[in-house]
Amino acid sequence: MHDFNPIFNALVKEGFHQLPDTTPGTGKPYDFKITPYSLNTSLSFKFEHLPHFIEFLKLSESITEEKINVLQNSFVDLGIDPNDFFYVNFFEKGKDQEM
Helix, strand or coil, X not given: CCCCHHHHXXXXXXXXXXXCCCCCCCCCCEEEEEECCCCCCCCEEEECCHXXXXXXXXXXXXXCHHHHHHHHHHHHHHCCCCCCCXXXXXXXXXXXXXX
């Protein structure tokens, strides 16, 4: 199991996230973009491969098999190898973010 505490702590610090089982419905919802590089922000995190990111999503939100399939297909669209490392850049949901 990976230690996702630094990611959770950064999201909570920015007001984007609360663990659903602790305080559901609090905090601003977040969204994310996947890139092959870091955007060098406090909310840009490296994941080792797609299963590593899916593990994080299962702990941080409810994720369905359908969402996992969409995520897997998006790697093809982005030209990113799901077996290689990538970065996830979080931002406030609903805000236009140029990345």
